[in-house]
Amino acid sequence: MTGGVAISGVSKSFGPEGNRTTVLDDVSLTIGRGEFVSVIGPSGCGKSTLLKIVAGLIPADEGSVTVDGESVKTATRDKLIGLVPQSPALLPWKTVLDNVRLPMRINPKANAGRTLRHPEELLTSFGLGHALHKYPSQLSGGMQQRAAIARAFVFDPGVLLMDEPFSALDEMNRDQQRLGLLEFWQSNRKSVLFVTHSVPEAIMLSDRIVVMAAHPGRIAEVIDVDLPRPRSVEAYATDEFRDLEGHVRRTLHSVMEETHV
Ligand SMILES: Nc1ncnc2c1ncn2[C@@H]1O[C@H](COP(=O)(O)OP(=O)(O)OP(=O)(O)O)[C@@H](O)[C@H]1O
Numbered sequence: 643m644t645g646g647v648a649i650s651g652v653s654k655s656f657g658p659e660g661n662r663t664t665v666l667d668d669v670s671l672t673i674g675r676g677e678f679v680s681v682i683g684p685s686g687c688g689k690s691t692l693l694k695i696v697a698g699l700i701p702a703d704e705g706s707v708t709v710d711g712e713s714v715k716t717a718t719r720d721k722l723i724g725l726v727p728q729s730p731a732l733l734p735w736k737t738v739l740d741n742v743r744l745p746m747r748i749n750p751k752a753n754a755g756r757t758l759r760h761p762e763e764l765l766t767s768f769g770l771g772h773a774l775h776k777y778p779s780q781l782s783g784g785m786q787q788r789a790a791i792a793r794a795f796v797f798d799p800g801v802l803l804m805d806e807p808f809s810a811l812d813e814m815n816r817d818q819q820r821l822g823l824l825e826f827w828q829s830n831r832k833s834v835l836f837v838t839h840s841v842p843e844a845i846m847l848s849d850r851i852v853v854m855a856a857h858p859g860r861i862a863e864v865i866d867v868d869l870p871r872p873r874s875v876e877a878y879a880t881d882e883f884r885d886l887e888g889h890v891r892r893t894l895h896s897v898m899e900e901t902h903v
């Protein structure tokens with residue numbers, strides 16, 4: 643497979659020799675080119691660990707990951723992966739525009755031959771055209787988060803990894819950001835691996851939902867989301883949406899009972 647992400651038999655333990663805890667146990671998952679996959683599961687089941695392994699921030703003990711057909715090492719070097727961390731992580735002393743320009747400045751060599759998105763245009767498409775020269779502290783939490791998402795798109799990566807990007811936002815703001823991301827994704831199809839704790843968010847955004855179980859972290863069930871696209875707020879009120887919500891919640895419930903979390 644060339645596009646997307648292929649995770650195959652990934653295991654990871656932490657802790658000293660003799661007292662290791664298995665955090666991920668034989669996790670296999672593929673995310674097709676342009677596919678949106680969400681990961682949901684109890685706290686501590688290894689969602690962030692999985693994302694960090696795919697991002698090349700930590701190595702797997704066993705198994706392999708390829709991104710657009712390349713090893714994670716090559717993929718990160720070639721900037722094929724965009725990462726949106728849980729908190730926006732913008733530099734407070736730089737303007738919004740300079741924060742988004744930063745990845746290009748830090749590693750100019752990696753830019754050679756890469757398609758780069760225009761920071762100004764990106765920020766404008768995320769509704770921040772009026773805030774280019776503002777500092778992060780002058781923005782709302784939602785705006786900061788959008789700037790962080792825009793920054794992940796600078797190198798126009800084929801793969802986007804997002805770790806609970808909207809978790810710090812209130813429900814209304816969150817819904818707005820969610821729909822904004824959906825709209826952006828619909829016109830800029832990326833392979834997305836998206837970690838969330840919100841069932842409606844996972845359903846609204848995803849093609850598939852991966853429900854994980856804890857101790858050790860593993861895939862319990864993969865649920866297809868067959869709702870038509872493009873999706874809008876109306877989707878929340880449909881019977882199909884509610885059926886899916888019931889299905890995901892029941893799976894999460896049985897996973898939680900099993901692990902006594
Ligand atoms: N660097 C590390 N060293 C030791 N243990 C770690 C390390 N990183 C994660 N862990 C442990 O691995 C387990 C999974 O952590 P992880 O952050 O992947 O969970 P998570 O599913 O993202 O949880 P949450 O939903 O709370 O964000 C936890 O028990 C955590 O304590």
Ligand SMILES: [Mg+2]
Pocket residue numbers: 689690691
């Ligand atoms: Mg996490």
